[in-house]
Amino acid sequence: DVKVTQSSRYLVKRTGEKVFLECVQDMDHENMFWYRQDPGLGLRLIYFSYDVKMKEKGDIPEGYSVSREKKERFSLILESASTNQTSMYLCASGLTGNTEAFFGQGTRLTVV
Amino acid sequence: AQRVTQPEKLLSVFKGAPVELKCNYSYSGSPELFWYVQYSRQRLQLLLRHISRESIKGFTADLNKGETSFHLKKPFAQEEDSAMYYCALRGDYKLSFGAGTTVTVRA
Numbered sequence: 504d505v506k507v508t509q510s511s512r513y514l515v516k517r518t519g520e521k522v523f524l525e526c527v528q529d530m531d532h533e534n535m536f537w538y539r540q541d542p543g544l545g546l547r548l549i550y551f552s553y554d555v556k557m558k559e560k561g562d563i564p565e566g567y568s569v570s571r572e573k574k575e576r577f578s579l580i581l582e583s584a585s586t587n588q589t590s591m592y593l594c595a596s597g598l599t600g601n602t603e604a605f606f607g608q609g610t611r612l613t614v615v
Numbered sequence: 616a617q618r619v620t621q622p623e624k625l626l627s628v629f630k631g632a633p634v635e636l637k638c639n640y641s642y643s644g645s646p647e648l649f650w651y652v653q654y655s656r657q658r659l660q661l662l663l664r665h666i667s668r669e670s671i672k673g674f675t676a677d678l679n680k681g682e683t684s685f686h687l688k689k690p691f692a693q694e695e696d697s698a699m700y701y702c703a704l705r706g707d708y709k710l711s712f713g714a715g716t717t718v719t720v721r722a
Binding site for chain 2: 534536538543544545546547548551553559561562591593595597599600602604606608609
């Protein structure tokens with residue numbers, strides 16, 4: 504049973520803080536993804552990684568960075584949190600190719 | 616660039632009625648297309664993928680390359696089908712989603 508685990512379900516941070524969202528998967532997947540999910544906008548890809556230490560910008564990378572030092576862990580970093588980054592963040596992992604992506608339970612981040 | 620468009624944000628149908636969720640895509644290569652579903656308070660999960668050509672929970676989806684569409688259909692909706700549905704496209708390593716369609720099935 505594939506497990507994708509996000510470190511927090513709910514997080515409240517102050518404007519300007521540096522925020523770390525962690526994601527761990529236990530199925531040796533090469534690919535990992537970070538999305539934000541907003542009503543009416545769906546899932547928007549922030550960053551993805553297809554191998555250790557590799558990262559690619561998604562569609563909305565501004566204000567975010569990522570780190571993938573180990574295959575199983577993919578971290579999303581908000582360098583200086585702003586209120587417009589209040590959202591649900593979803594992590595996913597999967598193998599390369601026409602295969603299923605597995606999602607974490609999500610982290611609801613509120614920036615005040 | 617790859618893009619997924621789901622034109623309907625909300626869809627409300629009666630139990631037993633047919634339901635169709637529209638999905639159009641743009642991608643220069645050969646697309647890999649999926650439908651994902653998110654039930655209330657559950658994780659996003661795969662419903663079906665075009666390459667499998669299978670019916671899952673009574674749902675089917677046909678890839679039409681000429682119309683660049685991958686619409687999801689079910690002939691008889693059930694109340695347990697109420698959920699958020701996302702169409703997704705895999706291009707190289709990137710996995711892109713549409714804006715989603717919320718389906719409500721009324722008794």
